[in-house]
Amino acid sequence: MMPAGRLLSWLAGLSTLVLLAALVGPVLGPVETVRELLMGSPNSLVRSIVVDMRLPRALVAALIGGALGASGAALQGLFRNPLADPAILGVSPTAAFFCQLVLFLFGAASALFTLPLAACFGALLSTALLTFLLRPRSFSNRDLLLLAGIALGQVMGAASALLLSLSVSDHSRAQRLLLWILGNLDGKTWAQVALGLLPVTVGVVSLLRTGPALDALTFGSATATSLGVDIRRTERAVALWASVLSGLTVALGGIIGFVGLLAPHFVRSFGSSRHQRVIAESALCGACLLVGADALARCVLAPVELPVGVITGTLGAPVFAFLLWRRFRGAS
Amino acid sequence: MTEITQRSTESPLLELDVESVERGGRSVLSDVRFALQPGELLFVVGPNGSGKSTLIDVCLDLVPAPRAKVRYSGLLFSSLPYRERPRLASLVGREENDALGFTVDEALALASAQKQDGPGRAVARSLPWLTEELRSRRLAHLSQGERQRVHLLRGFLQDASVLFWDEATAHLDLSHREEALSALRAFTASGRAALVVVHELELALRYATRLLVLHHGKMVALGTPEQCLSQGLLREVFGLNAAVAPSGASLTLSWLP
Numbered sequence: 001m002m003p004a005g006r007l008l009s010w011l012a013g014l015s016t017l018v019l020l021a022a023l024v025g026p027v028l029g030p031v032e033t034v035r036e037l038l039m040g041s042p043n044s045l046v047r048s049i050v051v052d053m054r055l056p057r058a059l060v061a062a063l064i065g066g067a068l069g070a071s072g073a074a075l076q077g078l079f080r081n082p083l084a085d086p087a088i089l090g091v092s093p094t095a096a097f098f099c100q101l102v103l104f105l106f107g108a109a110s111a112l113f114t115l116p117l118a119a120c121f122g123a124l125l126s127t128a129l130l131t132f133l134l135r136p137r138s139f140s141n142r143d144l145l146l147l148a149g150i151a152l153g154q155v156m157g158a159a160s161a162l163l164l165s166l167s168v169s170d171h172s173r174a175q176r177l178l179l180w181i182l183g184n185l186d187g188k189t190w191a192q193v194a195l196g197l198l199p200v201t202v203g204v205v206s207l208l209r210t211g212p213a214l215d216a217l218t219f220g221s222a223t224a225t226s227l228g229v230d231i232r233r234t235e236r237a238v239a240l241w242a243s244v245l246s247g248l249t250v251a252l253g254g255i256i257g258f259v260g261l262l263a264p265h266f267v268r269s270f271g272s273s274r275h276q277r278v279i280a281e282s283a284l285c286g287a288c289l290l291v292g293a294d295a296l297a298r299c300v301l302a303p304v305e306l307p308v309g310v311i312t313g314t315l316g317a318p319v320f321a322f323l324l325w326r327r328f329r330g331a332s
Numbered sequence: 333m334t335e336i337t338q339r340s341t342e343s344p345l346l347e348l349d350v351e352s353v354e355r356g357g358r359s360v361l362s363d364v365r366f367a368l369q370p371g372e373l374l375f376v377v378g379p380n381g382s383g384k385s386t387l388i389d390v391c392l393d394l395v396p397a398p399r400a401k402v403r404y405s406g407l408l409f410s411s412l413p414y415r416e417r418p419r420l421a422s423l424v425g426r427e428e429n430d431a432l433g434f435t436v437d438e439a440l441a442l443a444s445a446q447k448q449d450g451p452g453r454a455v456a457r458s459l460p461w462l463t464e465e466l467r468s469r470r471l472a473h474l475s476q477g478e479r480q481r482v483h484l485l486r487g488f489l490q491d492a493s494v495l496f497w498d499e500a501t502a503h504l505d506l507s508h509r510e511e512a513l514s515a516l517r518a519f520t521a522s523g524r525a526a527l528v529v530v531h532e533l534e535l536a537l538r539y540a541t542r543l544l545v546l547h548h549g550k551m552v553a554l555g556t557p558e559q560c561l562s563q564g565l566l567r568e569v570f571g572l573n574a575a576v577a578p579s580g581a582s583l584t585l586s587w588l589p
Binding site for chain 1: 416418421423426
């Protein structure tokens with residue numbers, strides 16, 4: 001059902017990108033890095049930079065990108081809206097606000113576990129709110145959904161700004177809070193890789209399982225029901241796992257826009273519209289996108305490192321506009 | 333109203349007992365009761381807003397209808413788990429346009445997931461519509477008529493006891509319309525039943541084993557087409573000055589001066 005060749009080439013591309021990302025950086029260029037790794041002593045500084053800093057950072061980027069791609073693809077299928085994305089629907093901003101609230105109230109202590117919990121709680125709260133608002137019309141009212149999501153994102157953005165302005169006197173805290181809004185992968189370690197690996201895998205696999213139901217749902221709720229789909233259950237499963245995944249990405253790296261939007265568009269424009277394939281390929285495509293974007297973020301203005309959200313935003317928006325243009329030109 | 337005749341002692345494929353269905357506080361369907369036996373091809377006709385689509389909604393449990401009972405082979409439909417429903421009822425004609433990225437094969441695969449092998453498969457295979465070239469095309473690049481044929485094929489492949497076809501033949505040209513309805517007749521002849529909503533009364537005269545006429549949400553006639561379509565009913569329900577008249581071996585509507 002799923003051509004293994006395509007998945008394997010995505011995986012090969014992702015591995016290559018992760019390795020490349022581990023070789024490039026502002027401190028040490030790729031050539032020196034390879035030379036040091038091959039010739040240098042096993043406990044050298046270079047080794048520590050590559051193994052303890054760059055590699056986990058690239059892997060966290062891959063996890064976040066994969067989670068964003070998969071949840072974006074599933075949300076687009078569920079809401080039958082090609083513009084759905086965790087950031088646009090206000091899910092990521094809500095999760096980010098709850099992360100900031102935890103940091104604001106309790107400081108950075110024990111952040112490794114409380115932040116993901118807070119983020120997932122925020123994400124679930126926002127999807128529950130959207131579901132509640134849209135309940136009478138089911139999930140198919142496109143404009144209402146986008147407006148509600150954008151409004152929610154604005155409210156949460158304002159709440160985040162409030163926390164930020166309350167923290168201005170405390171410079172380091174304000175800086176930490178700001179990083180959640182910008183999307184940032186600085187200082188990721190193997191602890192975050194270990195923390196994210198299992199839940200992201202479980203989340204993506206759970207979304208893959210909703211694929212056939214989402215396929216039927218694209219033909220409308222009446223047709224889907226006649227094909228044996230329990231629509232409420234599908235809605236709950238997708239909302240739950242997409243929220244958990246979006247929450248995790250925020251806990252790991254803040255609000256990173258456009259990856260959840262772009263990856264499914266990119267995948268669909270080259271191949272099938274069946275959701276299992278779109279979700280699987282979007283996860284891998286999103287992972288590639290974010291690993292690449294983060295490598296760029298570390299290199300373009302070296303030695304200054306940019307927040308990765310700046311890269312995904314500036315590159316993502318025009319590419320998205322191009323995809324839309326191509327889509328509508330093709331449709332007419 | 334003609335009486336419902338029970339031809340077998342077994343449970344009918346479909347047994348509908350609608351006391352009343354309300355939408356927005358208004359009754360849109362009331363006192364509709366009939367049963368479908370294997371082999372029946374029931375056409376449902378009526379002017380716009382007469383409750384035809386609501387009837388299908390109720391049969392497939394798509395709207396809340398606490399005062400209606402729908403049984404397939406004796407089983408209460410709303411009490412069955414969702415995954416068991418597709419083998420009892422299939423629905424064609426309610427597709428929305430979101431699925432345009434799907435290819436024809438992918439759209440048909442939705443029904444094939446039901447894993448059945450019966451008369452519906454045979455009927456679908458007998459139709460000459462699925463060319464190699466068509467299978468790999470996306471629905472977005474098909475005409476409305478081609479899309480409607482793909483959806484009907486999906487309905488046959490699902491191979492349910494009762495096939496529901498809403499707004500049937502709306503986009504089909506004449507030759508495909510005849511092919512589709514002949515295929516539907518072959519499908520019901522092999523022990524299934526179908527309920528078809530159409531606007532063309534002539535088609536009902538030629539293909540229906542029974543006709544159900546709805547008017548303002550009420551069943552005003554149920555029986556063979558020529559029994560139902562009296563001159564009085566045609567005038568009162570459809571506002572037509574016409575009568576059913578023989579034309580060669582079959583029946584047709586003839587317009588009165």
